[in-house]
Amino acid sequence: HLATSLPLPSERHHLRPRINLIVFMIDIKSKYSLKNVEASLAHVDASFFLGKVCFLVTGVGRVNACSIETNAVCKLGEAYCSPVLFCELELEGIRVATAQRLVRMLQICTGHIPGVSALSFVSLMRNSDDD
Amino acid sequence: MDETVAEYIRRTVLKIPRDEIKTMLQKWSFLSEAQLQTLNFHQIKENISQQVVQLCEENSADIKQAAVLDIIYNHTYQNKRMWSVYQMKKSGEELEYFDITDFKKKFKGRLRSALKNVTITFKEYEDNAIWIRVAWGTPHKKPNQYKPSYVVYHSQTPYVFISASVLKSNLPLLCQALIVACNYHDIREMELRSHSLNSLKDIVFKRYSQNFQTYYSKPLQERNVEPESGDIRIVQENRSEKERIHRLNWEVFGCGPQPKLEFAQYKLETMFKSDPKMGVLDKKEPFRCLVKFSSPHLLESLKSLTPAGMADAPLSPLLTCIPHKARNYFKIREKKGLVPESFVSP
Numbered sequence: 001h002l003a004t005s006l007p008l009p010s011e012r013h014h015l016r017p018r019i020n021l022i023v024f025m026i027d028i029k030s031k032y033s034l035k036n037v038e039a040s041l042a043h044v045d046a047s048f049f050l051g052k053v054c055f056l057v058t059g060v061g062r063v064n065a066c067s068i069e070t071n072a073v074c075k076l077g078e079a080y081c082s083p084v085l086f087c088e089l090e091l092e093g094i095r096v097a098t099a100q101r102l103v104r105m106l107q108i109c110t111g112h113i114p115g116v117s118a119l120s121f122v123s124l125m126r127n128s129d130d131d
Numbered sequence: 132m133d134e135t136v137a138e139y140i141r142r143t144v145l146k147i148p149r150d151e152i153k154t155m156l157q158k159w160s161f162l163s164e165a166q167l168q169t170l171n172f173h174q175i176k177e178n179i180s181q182q183v184v185q186l187c188e189e190n191s192a193d194i195k196q197a198a199v200l201d202i203i204y205n206h207t208y209q210n211k212r213m214w215s216v217y218q219m220k221k222s223g224e225e226l227e228y229f230d231i232t233d234f235k236k237k238f239k240g241r242l243r244s245a246l247k248n249v250t251i252t253f254k255e256y257e258d259n260a261i262w263i264r265v266a267w268g269t270p271h272k273k274p275n276q277y278k279p280s281y282v283v284y285h286s287q288t289p290y291v292f293i294s295a296s297v298l299k300s301n302l303p304l305l306c307q308a309l310i311v312a313c314n315y316h317d318i319r320e321m322e323l324r325s326h327s328l329n330s331l332k333d334i335v336f337k338r339y340s341q342n343f344q345t346y347y348s349k350p351l352q353e354r355n356v357e358p359e360s361g362d363i364r365i366v367q368e369n370r371s372e373k374e375r376i377h378r379l380n381w382e383v384f385g386c387g388p389q390p391k392l393e394f395a396q397y398k399l400e401t402m403f404k405s406d407p408k409m410g411v412l413d414k415k416e417p418f419r420c421l422v423k424f425s426s427p428h429l430l431e432s433l434k435s436l437t438p439a440g441m442a443d444a445p446l447s448p449l450l451t452c453i454p455h456k457a458r459n460y461f462k463i464r465e466k467k468g469l470v471p472e473s474f475v476s477p
Contacts (some may be wrong), residue, residue: 001365002366002367002369009369009371009372014370020463032442
Protein backbone atom coordinates (compact mmCIF):
# COMPACT_ATOMS: atom_id res chain seq x y z
CA HIS A 1 0.00 0.00 0.00
CA LEU A 2 1.34 3.40 -0.96
CA ALA A 3 0.47 6.45 1.05
CA THR A 4 1.74 10.00 0.97
CA SER A 5 1.39 10.52 4.70
CA LEU A 6 -0.17 9.12 7.84
CA PRO A 7 -2.74 8.66 9.18
CA LEU A 8 -4.24 6.51 6.44
CA PRO A 9 -7.63 7.64 5.15
CA SER A 10 -10.30 6.08 7.33
CA GLU A 11 -12.70 5.32 4.49
CA ARG A 12 -10.59 2.38 3.34
CA HIS A 13 -10.24 0.87 6.79
CA HIS A 14 -12.31 -2.19 6.08
CA LEU A 15 -10.44 -2.96 2.86
CA ARG A 16 -7.01 -2.93 4.42
CA PRO A 17 -5.18 -6.12 5.36
CA ARG A 18 -2.91 -6.34 8.37
CA ILE A 19 0.21 -4.26 8.04
CA ASN A 20 3.48 -6.11 8.60
CA LEU A 21 6.09 -3.54 7.64
CA ILE A 22 6.11 0.22 7.27
CA VAL A 23 8.82 1.74 5.11
CA PHE A 24 9.13 5.50 5.43
CA MET A 25 10.68 6.90 2.30
CA ILE A 26 12.68 10.07 2.68
CA ASP A 27 13.90 11.92 -0.37
CA ILE A 28 17.26 13.34 0.54
CA LYS A 29 16.65 16.24 -1.82
CA SER A 30 13.54 17.39 0.03
CA LYS A 31 13.35 18.81 3.55
CA TYR A 32 9.60 18.64 3.15
CA SER A 33 9.89 14.88 2.79
CA LEU A 34 11.69 14.55 6.14
CA LYS A 35 9.17 16.81 7.85
CA ASN A 36 6.33 14.76 6.43
CA VAL A 37 7.86 11.53 7.74
CA GLU A 38 8.45 13.02 11.18
CA ALA A 39 4.85 14.16 11.33
CA SER A 40 3.58 10.76 10.17
CA LEU A 41 5.62 8.86 12.78
CA ALA A 42 3.38 10.27 15.46
CA HIS A 43 0.48 8.28 14.01
CA VAL A 44 2.20 4.89 14.22
CA ASP A 45 1.29 2.53 17.02
CA ALA A 46 4.23 1.80 19.35
CA SER A 47 4.15 -1.94 18.61
CA PHE A 48 5.36 -1.33 15.08
CA PHE A 49 8.66 -0.04 16.39
CA LEU A 50 9.71 -3.53 17.37
CA GLY A 51 11.27 -4.19 14.03
CA LYS A 52 8.35 -3.44 11.74
CA VAL A 53 9.44 0.05 10.74
CA CYS A 54 12.25 0.95 8.41
CA PHE A 55 13.50 4.21 6.93
CA LEU A 56 14.49 4.26 3.29
CA VAL A 57 16.46 7.28 2.12
CA THR A 58 16.34 7.78 -1.63
CA GLY A 59 18.21 9.98 -4.04
CA VAL A 60 21.61 9.56 -2.39
CA GLY A 61 23.31 9.26 -5.76
CA ARG A 62 22.96 12.97 -6.42
CA VAL A 63 25.43 14.31 -3.89
CA ASN A 64 25.03 17.92 -4.99
CA ALA A 65 21.29 17.97 -4.41
CA CYS A 66 21.18 16.82 -0.79
CA SER A 67 18.95 18.97 1.38
CA ILE A 68 18.94 16.75 4.43
CA GLU A 69 21.94 15.67 6.42
CA THR A 70 22.39 11.92 6.72
CA ASN A 71 23.19 12.57 10.36
CA ALA A 72 19.65 13.78 10.91
CA VAL A 73 18.19 10.65 9.38
CA CYS A 74 20.48 8.33 11.31
CA LYS A 75 19.45 10.06 14.53
CA LEU A 76 15.85 9.50 13.54
CA GLY A 77 16.58 5.82 13.05
CA GLU A 78 18.24 5.62 16.47
CA ALA A 79 15.38 7.44 18.15
CA TYR A 80 12.83 4.99 16.76
CA CYS A 81 15.05 1.89 16.97
CA SER A 82 14.57 1.22 13.30
CA PRO A 83 17.05 0.52 10.51
CA VAL A 84 17.92 3.16 7.94
CA LEU A 85 18.62 2.07 4.38
CA PHE A 86 20.12 4.29 1.74
CA CYS A 87 19.50 3.82 -1.95
CA GLU A 88 19.40 5.51 -5.33
CA LEU A 89 16.24 4.66 -7.23
CA GLU A 90 17.54 5.94 -10.53
CA LEU A 91 20.13 3.17 -10.75
CA GLU A 92 18.48 -0.09 -11.67
CA GLY A 93 20.99 -2.33 -9.90
CA ILE A 94 20.63 -0.55 -6.59
CA ARG A 95 16.88 -0.33 -7.02
CA VAL A 96 16.62 -4.08 -7.48
CA ALA A 97 18.98 -4.84 -4.60
CA THR A 98 17.05 -2.54 -2.27
CA ALA A 99 13.79 -4.13 -3.28
CA GLN A 100 15.21 -7.53 -2.51
CA ARG A 101 16.34 -6.37 0.91
CA LEU A 102 12.91 -4.97 1.68
CA VAL A 103 11.21 -8.17 0.56
CA ARG A 104 13.56 -10.14 2.79
CA MET A 105 12.73 -7.90 5.71
CA LEU A 106 9.05 -8.27 4.94
CA GLN A 107 9.33 -12.05 4.92
CA ILE A 108 10.85 -11.91 8.37
CA CYS A 109 8.22 -9.48 9.64
CA THR A 110 5.38 -11.71 8.44
CA GLY A 111 6.96 -14.69 10.14
CA HIS A 112 7.76 -16.63 6.97
CA ILE A 113 11.38 -17.22 7.94
CA PRO A 114 11.58 -19.80 10.70
CA GLY A 115 13.80 -18.89 13.62
CA VAL A 116 14.02 -15.20 12.83
CA SER A 117 11.51 -12.58 13.93
CA ALA A 118 11.19 -8.84 13.51
CA LEU A 119 12.67 -8.39 16.98
CA SER A 120 15.99 -9.51 15.55
CA PHE A 121 16.25 -6.20 13.72
CA VAL A 122 16.08 -4.35 17.00
CA SER A 123 18.92 -6.33 18.52
CA LEU A 124 21.00 -5.93 15.37
CA MET A 125 20.53 -2.18 15.70
CA ARG A 126 22.48 -2.03 18.91
CA ASN A 127 25.85 -0.43 18.39
CA SER A 128 28.72 -2.78 19.27
CA ASP A 129 30.27 0.13 21.21
CA ASP A 130 27.38 -0.01 23.64
CA ASP A 131 28.40 -3.40 24.99
CA MET B 132 32.45 51.88 -46.87
CA ASP B 133 33.25 53.13 -43.42
CA GLU B 134 35.72 50.97 -41.52
CA THR B 135 33.56 50.98 -38.39
CA VAL B 136 30.58 49.78 -40.41
CA ALA B 137 32.66 46.99 -41.94
CA GLU B 138 33.86 45.89 -38.53
CA TYR B 139 30.32 46.01 -37.14
CA ILE B 140 28.97 43.86 -39.96
CA ARG B 141 31.84 41.44 -39.56
CA ARG B 142 31.20 41.06 -35.83
CA THR B 143 27.46 40.69 -36.31
CA VAL B 144 27.93 37.90 -38.84
CA LEU B 145 30.36 36.16 -36.48
CA LYS B 146 27.65 36.01 -33.81
CA ILE B 147 25.34 34.03 -36.07
CA PRO B 148 25.64 30.22 -35.92
CA ARG B 149 27.15 29.01 -39.16
CA ASP B 150 24.08 27.08 -40.32
CA GLU B 151 21.89 30.15 -39.91
CA ILE B 152 24.05 32.68 -41.73
CA LYS B 153 22.57 32.09 -45.16
CA THR B 154 18.97 32.37 -43.95
CA MET B 155 19.70 35.52 -42.05
CA LEU B 156 21.44 37.18 -44.96
CA GLN B 157 18.45 36.27 -47.11
CA LYS B 158 16.08 37.86 -44.62
CA TRP B 159 18.28 40.93 -44.69
CA SER B 160 18.03 41.02 -48.47
CA PHE B 161 20.76 43.60 -48.76
CA LEU B 162 22.96 41.25 -50.74
CA SER B 163 21.50 39.94 -53.95
CA GLU B 164 20.77 36.26 -54.50
CA ALA B 165 23.61 36.19 -56.99
CA GLN B 166 26.02 37.57 -54.44
CA LEU B 167 24.86 35.05 -51.85
CA GLN B 168 25.56 32.26 -54.31
CA THR B 169 29.21 33.29 -54.37
CA LEU B 170 29.55 32.73 -50.64
CA ASN B 171 31.02 29.50 -49.39
CA PHE B 172 29.13 28.62 -46.24
CA HIS B 173 31.26 25.59 -45.52
CA GLN B 174 34.37 27.47 -44.55
CA ILE B 175 35.12 28.72 -41.05
CA LYS B 176 33.04 31.65 -39.85
CA GLU B 177 36.01 34.03 -39.84
CA ASN B 178 36.28 33.60 -43.59
CA ILE B 179 32.54 33.75 -44.22
CA SER B 180 32.28 37.06 -42.38
CA GLN B 181 35.23 38.49 -44.31
CA GLN B 182 33.55 37.53 -47.56
CA VAL B 183 30.28 39.07 -46.46
CA VAL B 184 32.05 42.32 -45.60
CA GLN B 185 33.63 42.37 -49.04
CA LEU B 186 30.23 41.95 -50.69
CA CYS B 187 28.80 44.71 -48.51
CA GLU B 188 31.68 46.89 -49.64
CA GLU B 189 30.60 46.29 -53.21
CA ASN B 190 27.10 47.45 -52.30
CA SER B 191 28.38 50.41 -50.25
CA ALA B 192 26.66 49.41 -47.06
CA ASP B 193 26.23 52.08 -44.45
CA ILE B 194 25.31 51.93 -40.77
CA LYS B 195 21.61 51.96 -41.54
CA GLN B 196 21.75 48.64 -43.35
CA ALA B 197 24.09 47.15 -40.78
CA ALA B 198 21.62 48.12 -38.07
CA VAL B 199 18.84 46.25 -39.88
CA LEU B 200 20.97 43.11 -39.89
CA ASP B 201 21.45 43.57 -36.16
CA ILE B 202 17.68 43.85 -35.61
CA ILE B 203 17.15 40.64 -37.59
CA TYR B 204 19.74 38.86 -35.48
CA ASN B 205 18.16 40.07 -32.24
CA HIS B 206 14.67 39.26 -33.44
CA THR B 207 15.74 35.69 -34.19
CA TYR B 208 17.63 35.31 -30.93
CA GLN B 209 15.37 37.51 -28.87
CA ASN B 210 15.50 35.17 -25.89
CA LYS B 211 19.13 35.98 -25.31
CA ARG B 212 18.18 39.39 -24.06
CA MET B 213 16.40 40.40 -20.88
CA TRP B 214 13.16 42.23 -21.57
CA SER B 215 11.21 44.61 -19.34
CA VAL B 216 7.61 45.59 -19.90
CA TYR B 217 6.32 49.15 -19.87
CA GLN B 218 2.72 50.24 -19.88
CA MET B 219 1.56 53.51 -21.40
CA LYS B 220 -1.47 55.52 -20.33
CA LYS B 221 -3.72 57.61 -22.47
CA SER B 222 -5.26 60.78 -21.16
CA GLY B 223 -8.48 60.56 -23.12
CA GLU B 224 -10.52 57.88 -24.78
CA GLU B 225 -9.73 58.90 -28.33
CA LEU B 226 -9.08 55.90 -30.50
CA GLU B 227 -6.65 57.32 -32.93
CA TYR B 228 -5.82 55.66 -36.16
CA PHE B 229 -2.24 54.46 -35.97
CA ASP B 230 -0.04 55.79 -38.75
CA ILE B 231 3.34 54.11 -38.93
CA THR B 232 5.01 56.95 -40.83
CA ASP B 233 3.76 59.49 -38.36
CA PHE B 234 4.97 57.28 -35.51
CA LYS B 235 8.46 56.98 -36.94
CA LYS B 236 8.69 60.67 -37.63
CA LYS B 237 7.63 61.67 -34.14
CA PHE B 238 9.91 59.13 -32.49
CA LYS B 239 12.96 60.15 -34.45
CA GLY B 240 12.14 63.81 -34.06
CA ARG B 241 11.82 63.62 -30.30
CA LEU B 242 15.04 61.66 -29.83
CA ARG B 243 17.10 63.71 -32.23
CA SER B 244 16.00 66.99 -30.73
CA ALA B 245 17.47 65.87 -27.41
CA LEU B 246 20.48 63.94 -28.66
CA LYS B 247 22.12 64.50 -32.01
CA ASN B 248 24.19 61.34 -32.08
CA VAL B 249 21.75 58.48 -32.27
CA THR B 250 21.18 55.72 -34.79
CA ILE B 251 17.51 54.85 -35.06
CA THR B 252 16.31 51.87 -37.07
CA PHE B 253 12.81 50.43 -37.50
CA LYS B 254 11.61 47.07 -38.71
CA GLU B 255 8.04 45.86 -38.85
CA TYR B 256 6.99 42.26 -38.45
CA GLU B 257 3.81 40.43 -39.44
CA ASP B 258 2.41 40.11 -35.94
CA ASN B 259 1.99 43.91 -35.78
CA ALA B 260 5.24 44.20 -33.88
CA ILE B 261 7.41 47.21 -34.57
CA TRP B 262 11.04 46.68 -33.63
CA ILE B 263 13.11 49.77 -32.92
CA ARG B 264 16.85 49.76 -32.48
CA VAL B 265 18.54 52.79 -30.92
CA ALA B 266 22.29 53.18 -30.69
CA TRP B 267 23.27 55.93 -28.28
CA GLY B 268 26.03 58.50 -28.52
CA THR B 269 26.82 61.70 -26.67
CA PRO B 270 26.96 65.26 -27.94
CA HIS B 271 30.66 64.63 -28.63
CA LYS B 272 30.81 60.96 -29.52
CA LYS B 273 29.34 58.90 -32.29
CA PRO B 274 26.78 56.29 -31.29
CA ASN B 275 28.06 53.09 -29.73
CA GLN B 276 26.69 50.44 -32.08
CA TYR B 277 27.62 47.62 -29.79
CA LYS B 278 25.29 48.56 -26.94
CA PRO B 279 21.99 49.49 -28.51
CA SER B 280 18.56 49.40 -26.92
CA TYR B 281 15.72 47.47 -28.49
CA VAL B 282 12.08 48.37 -28.26
CA VAL B 283 9.17 46.21 -29.39
CA TYR B 284 5.82 47.94 -29.75
CA HIS B 285 2.49 46.45 -30.79
CA SER B 286 0.53 49.38 -32.13
CA GLN B 287 -2.92 48.32 -30.93
CA THR B 288 -1.76 47.93 -27.34
CA PRO B 289 -0.44 50.20 -24.60
CA TYR B 290 2.53 47.91 -23.97
CA VAL B 291 6.13 48.36 -24.90
CA PHE B 292 8.88 45.80 -24.40
CA ILE B 293 12.31 47.22 -23.86
CA SER B 294 15.68 45.56 -23.74
CA ALA B 295 17.81 48.44 -22.63
CA SER B 296 21.50 48.73 -23.09
CA VAL B 297 23.70 49.07 -20.05
CA LEU B 298 23.46 52.86 -20.22
CA LYS B 299 20.45 53.39 -17.97
CA SER B 300 20.63 57.15 -18.34
CA ASN B 301 19.10 56.99 -21.78
CA LEU B 302 15.98 55.28 -20.57
CA PRO B 303 13.97 58.40 -19.65
CA LEU B 304 14.68 59.89 -23.05
CA LEU B 305 13.59 56.69 -24.74
CA CYS B 306 10.37 56.59 -22.73
CA GLN B 307 9.61 60.21 -23.58
CA ALA B 308 10.09 59.61 -27.27
CA LEU B 309 7.77 56.61 -27.06
CA ILE B 310 4.94 58.50 -25.39
CA VAL B 311 5.17 61.28 -27.92
CA ALA B 312 5.27 58.93 -30.87
CA CYS B 313 2.48 56.67 -29.61
CA ASN B 314 0.24 59.54 -28.49
CA TYR B 315 0.08 58.59 -24.85
CA HIS B 316 0.69 60.88 -21.90
CA ASP B 317 2.47 58.63 -19.42
CA ILE B 318 4.56 55.50 -19.24
CA ARG B 319 5.54 53.33 -16.31
CA GLU B 320 7.71 50.30 -15.90
CA MET B 321 5.87 47.18 -14.87
CA GLU B 322 7.43 44.79 -12.41
CA LEU B 323 7.71 42.13 -15.06
CA ARG B 324 10.94 40.92 -16.60
CA SER B 325 12.01 37.84 -18.49
CA HIS B 326 14.23 36.54 -21.28
CA SER B 327 11.28 35.12 -23.13
CA LEU B 328 9.72 37.99 -25.05
CA ASN B 329 6.85 35.84 -26.26
CA SER B 330 5.99 34.81 -22.74
CA LEU B 331 5.89 38.44 -21.64
CA LYS B 332 3.54 39.12 -24.53
CA ASP B 333 1.44 36.12 -23.55
CA ILE B 334 1.12 37.46 -20.03
CA VAL B 335 0.17 41.06 -20.82
CA PHE B 336 -1.99 40.21 -23.82
CA LYS B 337 -3.63 37.46 -21.77
CA ARG B 338 -2.82 34.87 -24.41
CA TYR B 339 -2.00 32.02 -22.05
CA SER B 340 -4.60 29.50 -20.96
CA GLN B 341 -6.16 31.03 -17.92
CA ASN B 342 -8.49 29.10 -15.80
CA PHE B 343 -11.81 30.54 -14.85
CA GLN B 344 -13.23 29.48 -11.54
CA THR B 345 -15.90 27.18 -12.89
CA TYR B 346 -16.68 24.16 -10.85
CA TYR B 347 -16.49 20.78 -12.51
CA SER B 348 -17.94 17.92 -10.52
CA LYS B 349 -15.59 15.42 -12.13
CA PRO B 350 -12.47 17.22 -13.31
CA LEU B 351 -11.37 16.01 -16.71
CA GLN B 352 -12.16 12.33 -16.68
CA GLU B 353 -9.68 11.64 -19.42
CA ARG B 354 -6.80 12.87 -17.32
CA ASN B 355 -6.08 9.94 -15.06
CA VAL B 356 -4.32 10.84 -11.89
CA GLU B 357 -2.71 7.43 -11.61
CA PRO B 358 -2.34 5.08 -14.55
CA GLU B 359 -4.70 2.21 -13.93
CA SER B 360 -2.45 -0.08 -15.90
CA GLY B 361 -0.19 -0.46 -12.86
CA ASP B 362 0.18 -3.58 -10.79
CA ILE B 363 -3.13 -4.36 -9.10
CA ARG B 364 -1.22 -5.43 -6.02
CA ILE B 365 -0.25 -1.80 -5.48
CA VAL B 366 -2.91 0.09 -3.59
CA GLN B 367 -2.90 3.88 -3.57
CA GLU B 368 -4.17 4.95 -0.17
CA ASN B 369 -4.39 8.64 -0.94
CA ARG B 370 -6.17 8.58 -4.26
CA SER B 371 -8.77 11.17 -3.24
CA GLU B 372 -6.08 13.47 -1.88
CA LYS B 373 -4.15 13.16 -5.13
CA GLU B 374 -7.27 14.01 -7.07
CA ARG B 375 -7.88 17.04 -4.87
CA ILE B 376 -4.35 18.24 -5.52
CA HIS B 377 -4.71 17.81 -9.26
CA ARG B 378 -8.03 19.61 -9.26
CA LEU B 379 -6.63 22.54 -7.26
CA ASN B 380 -3.62 22.70 -9.54
CA TRP B 381 -5.82 22.69 -12.60
CA GLU B 382 -7.96 25.47 -11.12
CA VAL B 383 -4.95 27.64 -10.51
CA PHE B 384 -2.83 26.95 -13.55
CA GLY B 385 -5.23 25.79 -16.21
CA CYS B 386 -4.22 23.01 -18.56
CA GLY B 387 -2.17 24.83 -21.19
CA PRO B 388 1.53 25.64 -21.16
CA GLN B 389 2.61 28.38 -18.82
CA PRO B 390 4.41 31.55 -19.92
CA LYS B 391 8.15 31.23 -19.51
CA LEU B 392 9.65 33.24 -16.70
CA GLU B 393 13.03 32.71 -15.08
CA PHE B 394 12.65 34.60 -11.82
CA ALA B 395 10.27 35.68 -9.15
CA GLN B 396 11.66 38.09 -6.65
CA TYR B 397 10.09 39.10 -3.36
CA LYS B 398 11.55 41.98 -1.42
CA LEU B 399 10.46 41.63 2.18
CA GLU B 400 10.12 44.71 4.35
CA THR B 401 8.40 42.95 7.17
CA MET B 402 9.16 42.74 10.83
CA PHE B 403 11.17 39.80 12.04
CA LYS B 404 8.88 37.62 14.14
CA SER B 405 10.56 35.60 16.82
CA ASP B 406 10.10 34.49 20.40
CA PRO B 407 10.23 37.76 22.36
CA LYS B 408 12.53 36.09 24.87
CA MET B 409 15.11 35.47 22.18
CA GLY B 410 15.53 39.19 21.64
CA VAL B 411 17.21 38.67 18.30
CA LEU B 412 16.51 42.13 17.09
CA ASP B 413 16.47 44.89 19.65
CA LYS B 414 15.35 47.52 17.20
CA LYS B 415 11.81 47.27 15.96
CA GLU B 416 12.64 47.92 12.36
CA PRO B 417 11.73 45.88 9.33
CA PHE B 418 13.98 42.93 8.58
CA ARG B 419 15.18 43.41 5.06
CA CYS B 420 15.29 40.24 3.09
CA LEU B 421 15.16 39.29 -0.56
CA VAL B 422 13.70 35.99 -1.66
CA LYS B 423 14.40 34.98 -5.22
CA PHE B 424 13.05 31.95 -7.01
CA SER B 425 14.86 31.02 -10.20
CA SER B 426 14.26 28.25 -12.67
CA PRO B 427 14.62 27.60 -16.38
CA HIS B 428 10.81 27.66 -16.44
CA LEU B 429 9.48 29.01 -13.16
CA LEU B 430 5.74 28.68 -13.68
CA GLU B 431 5.94 25.10 -14.93
CA SER B 432 8.05 24.14 -11.94
CA LEU B 433 5.55 25.79 -9.57
CA LYS B 434 2.80 23.89 -11.34
CA SER B 435 4.58 20.58 -10.73
CA LEU B 436 5.32 21.21 -7.04
CA THR B 437 2.11 19.91 -5.51
CA PRO B 438 1.63 16.84 -7.74
CA ALA B 439 5.24 15.90 -7.00
CA GLY B 440 4.54 16.08 -3.28
CA MET B 441 7.11 18.82 -2.78
CA ALA B 442 4.68 21.34 -1.34
CA ASP B 443 1.25 21.48 0.19
CA ALA B 444 -1.74 22.31 -1.97
CA PRO B 445 -2.98 24.98 -2.47
CA LEU B 446 0.17 26.95 -3.23
CA SER B 447 0.65 30.40 -1.81
CA PRO B 448 -1.21 33.06 -3.79
CA LEU B 449 2.00 35.06 -3.83
CA LEU B 450 3.34 32.47 -6.24
CA THR B 451 0.22 31.70 -8.23
CA CYS B 452 -0.76 35.32 -8.87
CA ILE B 453 2.27 35.96 -11.06
CA PRO B 454 0.63 35.61 -14.50
CA HIS B 455 -2.63 37.39 -13.76
CA LYS B 456 -1.02 40.21 -11.85
CA ALA B 457 1.51 40.39 -14.68
CA ARG B 458 4.43 40.83 -12.33
CA ASN B 459 7.30 38.80 -11.02
CA TYR B 460 8.90 41.39 -8.77
CA PHE B 461 7.10 42.06 -5.51
CA LYS B 462 7.53 44.20 -2.44
CA ILE B 463 5.94 42.79 0.67
CA ARG B 464 5.28 45.16 3.49
CA GLU B 465 3.84 44.69 6.90
CA LYS B 466 0.10 44.64 6.85
CA LYS B 467 -2.39 43.25 9.29
CA GLY B 468 -4.71 40.93 7.48
CA LEU B 469 -4.50 38.34 4.76
CA VAL B 470 -1.12 37.66 3.27
CA PRO B 471 -2.15 38.25 -0.38
CA GLU B 472 -3.13 41.77 0.54
CA SER B 473 0.21 42.62 1.95
CA PHE B 474 2.05 43.19 -1.23
CA VAL B 475 1.95 46.69 -2.45
CA SER B 476 2.96 47.90 -5.82
CA PRO B 477 5.85 50.32 -5.52
